[in-house]
Amino acid sequence: EVQLVESGGGLVQPGRSLRLSCAASGFIFEDFAMHWVRQVPGKGLEWVSEISWNSGTIVYLDSVKGRFTISRDNAKNSLYLQMNNLRPEDTAFYYCVKDIGAGSIRGFDYWGQGTLVTVSS
Amino acid sequence: IQMTQSPSSLSASVGESVTITCRASQNIHNYLNWYQQRPGKGPSLLIYAASRLQSGVPSRFSGSGSGTDFTLTISGLQPEDFATYYCQQSYITPDTFGQGTKLEIK
Numbered sequence: 466e467v468q469l470v471e472s473g474g475g476l477v478q479p480g481r482s483l484r485l486s487c488a489a490s491g492f493i494f495e496d497f498a499m500h501w502v503r504q505v506p507g508k509g510l511e512w513v514s515e516i517s518w519n520s521g522t523i524v525y526l527d528s529v530k531g532r533f534t535i536s537r538d539n540a541k542n543s544l545y546l547q548m549n550n551l552r553p554e555d556t557a558f559y560y561c562v563k564d565i566g567a568g569s570i571r572g573f574d575y576w577g578q579g580t581l582v583t584v585s586s
Numbered sequence: 587i588q589m590t591q592s593p594s595s596l597s598a599s600v601g602e603s604v605t606i607t608c609r610a611s612q613n614i615h616n617y618l619n620w621y622q623q624r625p626g627k628g629p630s631l632l633i634y635a636a637s638r639l640q641s642g643v644p645s646r647f648s649g650s651g652s653g654t655d656f657t658l659t660i661s662g663l664q665p666e667d668f669a670t671y672y673c674q675q676s677y678i679t680p681d682t683f684g685q686g687t688k689l690e691i692k
Contacts (some may be wrong), residue, residue: 510621510674512682515679524679560629564633567635570676571617572631572640573629573661573674573678574640576628577628578627579628
């Protein structure tokens with residue numbers, strides 16, 4: 466059974482940093498691209514970042530570029546999101562998401578339960 | 587790319603069939619996915635590549651369309667289908683989602 470378990474969320478002041486982690490199990494982690502997607506409570510979904518299976522390709526949403534860094538450790542089956550210079554508009558649930566891995570077709574076939582990041586003074 | 591879903595909310599009864607539409611602001615070919623999200627949970631993938639049923643998803647869910655106009659149809663609603671549904675384009679980064687359609691019990 467595929468499981469994605471996020472951790473590291475919490476309340477943080479504007480301008481501070483937070484590091485999210487995602488522990489993956491139930492699939493061959495090193496074979497798949499991974500993503501972070503966020504959702505403001507009660508609102509819609511927003512893709513944040515993607516990292517390819519070997520970390521060779523990394524892409525960010527424009528509004529987080531230069532502030533967020535995605536990384537992975539295939540030996541530990543783990544995905545990370547380092548978030549620096551946080552802003553109130555970054556407040557959201559952050560989901561760790563597995564790519565479907567169907568060649569050129571992108572899709573998010575497994576999602577974690579989400580971890581809440583609240584940026585407020 | 588902007589994704590626009592309609593309606594934003596929908597009321598229906600168990601056993602009915604419903605259709606949700608999603609329109610892209612430009613041609614996305616068949617790079618369109620559908621997700622279901624129940625309260626307090628992460629989304630789950632229903633349909634990918636516009637019409638391919640994700641493994642384990644009941645066959646009452648179907649998707650169609652290409653280019654800019656897409657539909658998700660649920661034939662014979664079950665109690666567990668009352669949730670919020672999102673479309674997502676994966677043709678151009680950043681992937682973008684529709685605003686969601688909340689399906690409620692009538």
